[in-house]
Structure formats: C-alpha cells, structure tokens
Amino acid sequence: MTDVTEQNYPPGKHPSLPPPRNMTGWHVWIWKNFFGSITNTVLTFLSIFLIWQIVPGALDFLVFDSVVNAGSRAECREIADGACWAVIVERFEQSIFAFYPEEERWRVILAFILLFPTVGILLFDGFPARAKLMKFTIAYPFIAGWLIVGGWGLEPVSTDKFGGVMLTLIIGVTGITLSLPIGILLALGRISKLPAMRIVCVAFIEFIRGVPLITLLFVASTMLNYFLPPGVQFDLLLRVLIMVTLFASAYMAEVIRGGLQAIPKGQYEAADAMGLKYWQSMRLIILPQALKISIPGIVNTFIGLYKDTTLVIIIGLLDVLGIMKTALADPKWNGLPEEVYIYTAIFFFVSCFAMSRYSLYLEKKLHTGHKR
C-alpha cells in the first residue's frame, strides 16, 4: 500500500512475487496479536499486570519458600512458610502403591514398566517390528493381571490392598481399552438395519447414560450381590471395572455414532458396489474414517473416564486422590490441603495432557489432503 510500483507484464506472464515486507516476520506477529487494536492493547497490559501480581507469589510458595525435608507440618513451618512438600515425599510411595505389600511392589513396577512398550507398540506405527510385537500387546493385560493379582507361583495379593496411582491406572487403562471396542459395537448396533439389534443397543446406551456413574458404582458395590446366586463372590474391583467400562462404552458409542453419521452415503454404496461384505466394509472403509473424525470426542471420553475414576472413593476404594486425602487426616500432616491437592492435580494433568497431545498427533498423521 505504501510504494505502488506497478510494473507491467504482458498478459499471462505475471510472475509470483514475494509478499510485501511488512506482512511477515515475528515483529509483525507480535504487533498484530498484542497491540493490533485498542482492545488487544488493553488486554495485553491487563494480562501483564495479572502475571506480575500472581506469578512471583506463586513461585515463592511453590519453589523458593518450599520445604522438602521435614518430619511433620510443624517442622515445615519452622523452616519456611511456603509449600510443605515433605508430606508428598513421605507419602509418595503410598500414593502409588497404597497398601500393596512392600516386598511384592516390584511386580506392580514391572507391570507398569511393561505398559510403556505396550502403549508404544499400539499407538505409534513407526515402532520397530511393530507387526510381530502386536502379539505382545494382546498378552499384556494377562501378564499385568497375573503380576498384580498374583497366583501361579506368585504370592496372591487381595484386591482390597490396591489403591493410589496403581488403582487409578488399573481402572483407567482397563476402562479405556475395553470401552473403545464395546463402544464401536454398540454404535454399529444402534445404526443397524436389524430392529432387534437396534432396540437392544439403544436401550443399553440410554439406560447407562441416563444414570449417574456414582449410582452405577453403588449398584456395583451393594446391589450386585442380590442379583448373583448366593455364595458367588465377585471381587469388588472387578465389579467396579465392569461398571466403569460399561459407563464409558455408552458415551463412546454415541461419540462414534456421530462419526459414522458424518460418513457420506456414497462411501457405503461404493463399498457395497465393489462386493465387500458388511464387516469388511465397516473395518476397511467406514470405521477408519468414522474413528478419525471421532478422535477428539473419543479422547474426550477417555479423559473423562480417567478422571471419573476418583469417584470410586465413594464405595471405599482409595485411588490416588483418596489415598492422599488420608494423609490430610494424619495429625502429623494435618492442614496441608494445598500441597496434597496440587500433587494430585499434577498427576492427573500430566496423564490427561499426554492423551490430549497424542490425539493431536494422530489427527495430524491421519490427515490425507483436503476433503472433497
């Protein structure tokens, strides 16, 4: 707009020119985003003011005035008046293993370490020798279950000793891995041409979605015993796992149904016209596309489920939040809710943020050019 140096080119010979210099560069970006308009400028200064107000105090409390080595809250207060991380240091192992017998904890650690290659094989298609290692991912749940619960040569550990991070991960990972396939089947059932199939799936989804998870957990902890034949003992943790999985599956089904409905009819028709059978066209054509569209919703459900695991506290299971709350009741550490809740929050945030980043990575990877 400043220097109009209109050069003349013969028709059809105009070259592509670089954009004017004041259109690109970091200083332009800063100017546009922070001071582009009066509102932006006001908001920028307001934000700087707030950061200046909050951050120094927060850093003092969390880092500079915090205490890591101390035996009790009183000792903490003598040293400095910032956060008393000593409570976390002392309770750290308990926050992970809860009441799991100390001499057997290596089994949980091993199961946890094995979780990483399993997840890596499943989630990243660049993993070396992925196709061969897929068998291991199928075996993993059984290996981990055996390691944690015991039996067959290992000291059995009763599930009421479970708790903390370990319990959160057990419920979260089980719920997440099972709710996806069950949700897919429910979603396909709900849009099926067979009326009986449709009615069963709709009834299941609507019932489970219409009831709060806490109610289902109560059912799991108390009422299920009435439905089972007398004498049949059904592990409480197992019942909770089933309920959490069913709950998440119902939500998952609706998320995936949304994805299925976004697939144009032409995709189904092309698959049909080529002679693919129902399950083939679902597996090869429809689901890959529908799941891709549903990734944000699926991960949303996963994160929701993962955080909902804290609700098991209501039926007496102590997940990571529950076990840390017991620290608050300890006279030695009484009165340190901030430290305990910040620790729990960080744990959940790290897990959920990782899931969220993975979903973005996956969306980017599966992007195949523009939609028609």
Add this chain to the structure above:
Amino acid sequence: MSEAAIDTSGMKVTDEVVIEIQHMHKWYGEFHVLKNVNLTVNRGERIVICGPSGSGKSTMIRCINRLEEHQQGHILVDGIELTNDLKNIDAIRREVGMVFQHFNLFPHLTVLENCTLAPIWVRQTPKKDAEEQAMHFLSKVKIPDQAHKYPGQLSGGQQQRVAIARSLCMNPRIMLFDEPTSALDPEMISEVLDTMIELAQEGMTMLCVTHEMGFARKVANRVIFMDGGEIIEQNEPEEFFTNPQSERTKLFLSQILNH
C-alpha cells in the same frame, strides 16, 4: 474428446443376453419411482440413458447391482436373478462395476490402495498381483504417477479416472456409470469421456446415465429416454436424435440441445 469419428472396430454386440429386466417396479414409500421397466442388454452393448432429473434413470441402474431394491418384477444379471439372497447379490456385484457421480473414492486410502482393496478382499487376489493389476489399469487411465497420492490431492477428473480404474480392477463384465461427468469442471469432462470411449472400444458392456450427447452419438449403440419412471423411447443414437418419436422426447431434446 476429439470431434473426429472413433475407431469402432472393437465394439461388437453379441447375441448373449447379460442383463434382463422384466416388468420391474419400485416404490419409495408411496411414491412409484419405476413403472414397469423392461430392458434387455446384450454383451458388448453401450447404452446411454437420459431423461429429466427425477425420471428414475439413476434408480434404474442402481437396481442392477442392488444398491436399490426393486419390489416387483425380475432382474437377471449374467443369468443370476437378484433376490434377497445375499449370495446372488455378492455374485452379481463381483461382475458389475460402478462409477458414481461423486467418485466415492475412499479418502483415507491411497489411489493404489483404493484400486487393490476389492481384489484383495473380495477376490482374494495376492497383494502383489493386485498391485500389478492396479498399476496396469492406472496406466490405462493415464495416472500411474499418482498411485501413491491420496484422492484428496487429485483433481476431479483424475479422481473420476481413478474411480474407473478401481472398478476395472475387479475385471467386471458390465460397467454402470451414474452421471460420471456431472460433478466435474467443464475442462475435465473430456478426459473422463476419453477413458470411457476407450473402454467401449475394447468391447465393454456399458450402461451410462449421462447428458453428454456427443458421447452418446459416438459410442452408444442405443439411447434410452426415461421420464416419470418409465422408458419412453429407445433407439439408435442417430435415429433418436434426428427423429424422436414422442412429444416428450422432442421437448427434452430441444431443451438440452438448443441452449
């Protein structure tokens, strides 16, 4: 598409009947879409079906591979009757290729994967053979260099040619075209029509719903005019265009030709 006459030596109509439609009726709810359709197609025929929108022409060819169900009458393809029997439907779909108005390529698969999918899963062709064959047909539609791209990266004309190659990979005995050029930009229509002409020259049996009258004149051995769910008139292209019999056909032709 050049205006010159094309080599018709490969286009031979045989006596063998490949599609037989007898007294076929179809309803959408209360709406009577197809009324007493009768049609016999011999091997090697190139039939162009035209008519105003809503006349049932697409519905009719979609009945031939059971994308639509008919409620009365009989449809026999290659001697197999279309019934609710899934075995018959599968058998017919293996022999009938279809090209859609909106291409309906699978956007999450590469061009090559689009072409090998059905041969691998429906015909159990080994992957390597399926890929070789796919490359053969992609060369035929003149886009072998795009094999590893995704459909979303191609132009409309290229996508439709991929769709044709994808159908050919199943070695169909009959090809159905449902308005294959209607969704294309004008400059891309001829590349698709050229591909279809080549196919006709090799003796493929083709049923084509289209309003490309130049294509009909050059390639078709029969033009069918449909209106209101009925076949109003059918004739050789020259006769059909120069000497239409019914008033309805005359009106339709005057509308699409004189503008």
